[in-house]
Each structure stands twice: as structure tokens, then as C-alpha cells.
Amino acid sequence: xxxxxxxxxxxxxxxxxxxxxxxxxxxxxxxxxxxxxxxxxxxxxxxxxxxxxxxxxxxxxxxxxxxxxxxxxxxxxxxxxxxxxxxxxxxxxxxxxxxxxxxxxxxxxxxxxxxxxxxxxxxxxxxxxxxxxxxxxxxxxxxxxxxxxxxxxxxxxxxxxxxxxxxxxxxxxxxxxxxxxxxxxxxxxxxxxxxxxxxxxxxxxxxxxxxxxxxxxxxxxxxxxxxxxxxxxxxxxxxxxxxxxxxxxxxxxxxxxxxxxxxxxxxxxxxxxxxxxxxxxxxxxxxxxxxxxxxxxxxxxxxxxxxxxxxxxxxxxxxxxxxxxxxxxxxxxxxxxxxxxxxxxxxxxxxxxxxxxxxxxxxxxxxxxxxxxxxx
Numbered sequence: 001x002x003x004x005x006x007x008x009x010x011x012x013x014x015x016x017x018x019x020x021x022x023x024x025x026x027x028x029x030x031x032x033x034x035x036x037x038x039x040x041x042x043x044x045x046x047x048x049x050x051x052x053x054x055x056x057x058x059x060x061x062x063x064x065x066x067x068x069x070x071x072x073x074x075x076x077x078x079x080x081x082x083x084x085x086x087x088x089x090x091x092x093x094x095x096x097x098x099x100x101x102x103x104x105x106x107x108x109x110x111x112x113x114x115x116x117x118x119x120x121x122x123x124x125x126x127x128x129x130x131x132x133x134x135x136x137x138x139x140x141x142x143x144x145x146x147x148x149x150x151x152x153x154x155x156x157x158x159x160x161x162x163x164x165x166x167x168x169x170x171x172x173x174x175x176x177x178x179x180x181x182x183x184x185x186x187x188x189x190x191x192x193x194x195x196x197x198x199x200x201x202x203x204x205x206x207x208x209x210x211x212x213x214x215x216x217x218x219x220x221x222x223x224x225x226x227x228x229x230x231x232x233x234x235x236x237x238x239x240x241x242x243x244x245x246x247x248x249x250x251x252x253x254x255x256x257x258x259x260x261x262x263x264x265x266x267x268x269x270x271x272x273x274x275x276x277x278x279x280x281x282x283x284x285x286x287x288x289x290x291x292x293x294x295x296x297x298x299x300x301x302x303x304x305x306x307x308x309x310x311x312x313x314x315x316x317x318x319x320x321x322x323x324x325x326x327x328x329x330x331x332x333x334x335x336x337x338x339x340x341x342x343x344x345x346x347x348x349x350x351x352x353x354x355x356x357x358x359x360x361x362x363x364x365x366x367x368x369x370x371x372x373x374x375x376x
Contacts (some may be wrong), residue, residue, distance in 0.1 A: 004269065009312050010305065010319060011336060016286055017225030017262040019100055019173055022257030025314065025332060027055040028063055028176050028290055028320035029104040029176065029230075030357065033074030033351045041076050041086035046086040046093035047359050051329035055101030058308070059176050059228075061182075062106030062114065065163035066156070069107035069184065070117040073136045074353065078103060080164045084170045091171030103167040104176040105160055105218070109184030110138050110193065121145040122152060124188045124210070125195040130239040135261075142240060153210060156184075160214045162223040167256070168170040177215055185211045186231075189248050191333025194243030196366040200245065204244060205250045212255045213294065225277050226262045228288070232267035246275060253282045261285060268292040271314035289316035298343055300322055334342055339364055 011023045011266060012278040028164070034045050049058055063078040064070045087103070094101050111123035115135040122145055129142035132360040148156065164175045179185035188210040194201050200209050211229075219227045231252070234245045242248060252265070262285060270276055271290035275316045280287055291307035293300065300307075308319035325331050334341055345357045362370070 007304070008309055010308055011332075013316065014056075016318070017174065019057070019121065021056040021318075023053075023056045023332065024318050025056050025308070025335070026318050026320040027052055027058045027151075027325040029059045029178075030322050030326055031072070031075065031351070033072060034353060035074050035076035035086070037073070037210065038082065039070065039075060039077030039080075040082045041090055043089060044355065045076075045084065045086075045213070046090045046357060049090050049101070049187050050093040050097040050099070051363075052204050052224045052325055052331070053097035054330065055099065055325065056334045057333075058094060058099055058101045058316070060103045060172070062077075063087070063167075064164070064241060065105050065107055066070060066159040066345060067117055069109070069120055071108035071111050071183070072351075073108070073116055074132050074351070078105065078166045078170070079159065082304070084166050087167070087170035087172070087184045094278055095171070102174045102176050103170070103171050103172045104178050104230070105163050105167070106178035107156065107160070107184040109187045110142070111183055112145075113140060113143060115140060117168065121375050122148050122156075123184065124193060125194065127193050147196075150198070157210075157213050158219045161217040164218040164222045164227070168222050168226070174222070174228065174262065174264060175218060176228040176230055177218055178209075178348050180213050180232035180265075181228045181235060182240040185214060186235075186238075186240055189241030189242065189252075190240045204247050205255075208252045208255060211252060212259075215256055215258050215261060219259050219261060222301055225262050227261040228263040228265055228268060229256070229261055230265040233279075235267065235346040249275065250282055251280055252330070253279065263288050265320065266290065266316075269311055269316065271311050271316075276314070286317045287315065288318040288320055290320045290322070291324075295323070299327065299341055301341070303328070303331060303335055327361050328363075329361055330365075333364060 063076045110123040113135045128144045132139040167175045265288040267290045270292045302375040303324040327344045
């Protein structure tokens with residue numbers, strides 16, 4: 001028996017660029033470390049994403065635009081033919097199940113290690129990650145990254161554009177540029193990790209320049225209606241110290257106004273903050289908001305529904321949820337009907353590979369069949 005909630009704007013259809021979405025709930029990108037050692041997506045990933053095809057949109061986990069951008073073991077790439085072919089199996093499976101997908105493009109910058117990629121990480125400045133990092137041989141001390149030269153910056157921008165074209169070739173409807181959570185683009189924006197004195201450092205206009213150039217290049221490659229940007233204002237994960245958060249993001253939005261990406265994805269969005277309201281006023285396109293829920297511990301009983309509805313009421317257009325989708329392949333049905341949620345199992349199961357804690361979470365239909373077998 002379930003309690004049927006009242007109707008909600010969450011479940012009304014909408015559009016994103018050229019895409020028609022059946023509702024406003026998006027599956028956020030979730031790193032799951034199921035690619036092979038060469039960054040090629042594996043068949044189990046097609047099963048996992050197809051199980052969650054009822055999401056209004058799936059944003060597939062971060063994929064690296066080049067080899068040096070790899071963060072951790074098991075991270076997929078989108079910079080060679082084998083990776084494109086692996087992702088095509090995933091997008092084919094999701095389309096067959098009625099879903100739609102974007103791919104997140106993520107360059108780790110200093111969040112990387114030679115033991116994982118075989119390459120020395122690069123970053124805006126030679127400032128190391130102030131913590132250990134996971135590698136195939138366990139956690140190791142971070143290394144001092146190489147400072148990107150101007151030629152290196154230009155080639156990295158080009159790699160993002162090529163990766164976007166590869167993603168479209170692999171069957172994705174578009175891409176999300178990852179400018180959040182302490183990875184390369186975020187490192188450029190933050191005072192603590194960007195000590196440059198050239199045109200890509202110094203004042204806010206310099207520190208946002210790399211992000212703007214990446215988004216512009218990706219939009220030019222595949223069309224702005226196929227492009228989103230993810231940001232996490234004030235987030236200190238991966239040792240990030242922005243320094244002037246309140247100035248960075250309004251300036252970034254103004255600099256991207258003419259490029260016109262399809263959406264801005266705001267991580268851990270809090271509608272009660274002045275910055276959220278300023279971002280909503282300053283962003284002319286679709287605003288996707290990820291509620292400020294706990295990243296660990298039990299899921300809220302409503303899966304984040306009330307938080308999402310509040311964000312919609314304050315001006316968001318789409319709501320992304322992460323861990324709730326991880327544990328509930330049929331999350332949309334559960335939220336529509338008020339059915340109880342599966343809880344996320346041991347968090348380490350998120351990253352160890354294999355089916356356990358990945359493709360074996362039961363749906364409501366699975367649970368009903370199991371109950372029938374017990375009753376028989």
C-alpha cells in the first residue's frame with residue numbers, strides 16, 4: 001500500500017533545447033568506476049543506465065576528454081574509438097528503453113595521479129591536491145601537477161570540443177561540461193588553486209576565461225542547444241578555495257550570455273541564499289538545480305521530492321537527483337506514488353565494480369514478484 005502524493009510540477013513535461021522531457025526529474029551524473037582499465041564503458045553500464053531510463057534525462061557519469069584528465073581507476077573516457085563504441089552500446093540501450101542521455105565531460109586537473117593515468121596531472125598552477133588520492137594501488141599522496149602552458153590550455157580546449165563531437169557520435173543528445181567539485185575548470189576559477197599572472201589568472205575575469213573558452217568551443221562544435229554547464233559555488237571539495245564566490249558566478253554567467261548553453265546545472269542548490277536568487281535572475285536559459293541533500297547517510301524518505309519542489313517554486317526548471325536514482329532504478333514511479341525507497345547500501349559498493357550495489361537494486365515490480373513467490 002502506498003500513499004499517492006498530490007500532483008506536482010516535478011512530473012509535468014517540459015523541453016530542454018530540442019529535447020522533449022516527460023517530466024522535470026533528471027538523473028545527476030554519478031561516478032561508478034565500471035569502465036575497463038582503458039576507459040572503455042562495459043556492457044554492465046548499458047544495463048545500469050537502461051534500468052534508469054524513466055528519468056526525464058540521464059546525465060551519464062563524468063568521462064574524460066583526454067588521457068591526462070583521468071581522475072580515478074575505472075573512469076570512462078570519450079577520446080578514442082573504443083570508448084565511443086562502448087558508450088554507443090549504452091546510449092542504444094537507453095533509447096530502446098525510452099530514455100534520453102547527455103554525457104558529462106570532466107577533466108580532473110590536479111585530481112589525478114601517474115599511477116592511474118601514466119601521466120603527470122596538469123593544472124592551472126603547480127599547486128597539489130591537499131589530500132591523498134585513490135589509485136589502482138590504493139590511496140597515495142597527491143603529486144605536484146604541471147602548470148598548463150598557453151599551448152596546453154589551447155589543446156585542452158580543443159580536446160573538450162573533440163570529446164563533445166565524439167559524444168554525439170556515440171549517441172548522446174548532448175554534453176554537460178563539468179565546472180564543479182574541484183576539477184580542472186573549477187581549479188581555474190578558484191584563487192587557492194590558480195596562482196597564474198597571465199590572462200588565465202589574477203582577477204575574476206582571468207580566472208573564468210578558461211571555463212568560458214571551453215563552453216564556447218563545445219557549443220561551437222555541437223550547437224549550444226546540446227550543451228550544459230555544471231557549477232558548484234562555494235563547494236570546497238577536493239581542496240578548493242574559491243576566495244570570491246559571490247563575484248565569480250555572476251561574472252561567469254554574464255560572459256556566457258551570448259553563447260547561450262541549453263542549461264546551467266547548480267550543485268547543492270539552496271533557494272534561501274542570495275547567490276541562488278542572483279544566479280536565477282542572471283541566467284536566461286534553463287536552470288537545473290541539485291538540492292542540497294546529504295551526500296552520505298540515509299536517503300530522505302521522500303527521496304528529495306520536497307526539496308525539488310521548493311527549488312521549482314523558487315525558479316528552477318529541472319531538478320537533478322543523484323543517490324536516490326543510484327538505489328532506485330524506478331525512482332520516478334516511487335516518487336509519483338509515494339512508495340518507500342531502497343536505501344543506498346555500503347557506499348564502498350558504489351565504486352568496487354560488478355553487479356553488487358550497481359544493477360541489483362530491486363524495483364517495485366521485483367519486490368512484488370518476490371512477495372508472490374514467498375506467499376506461494
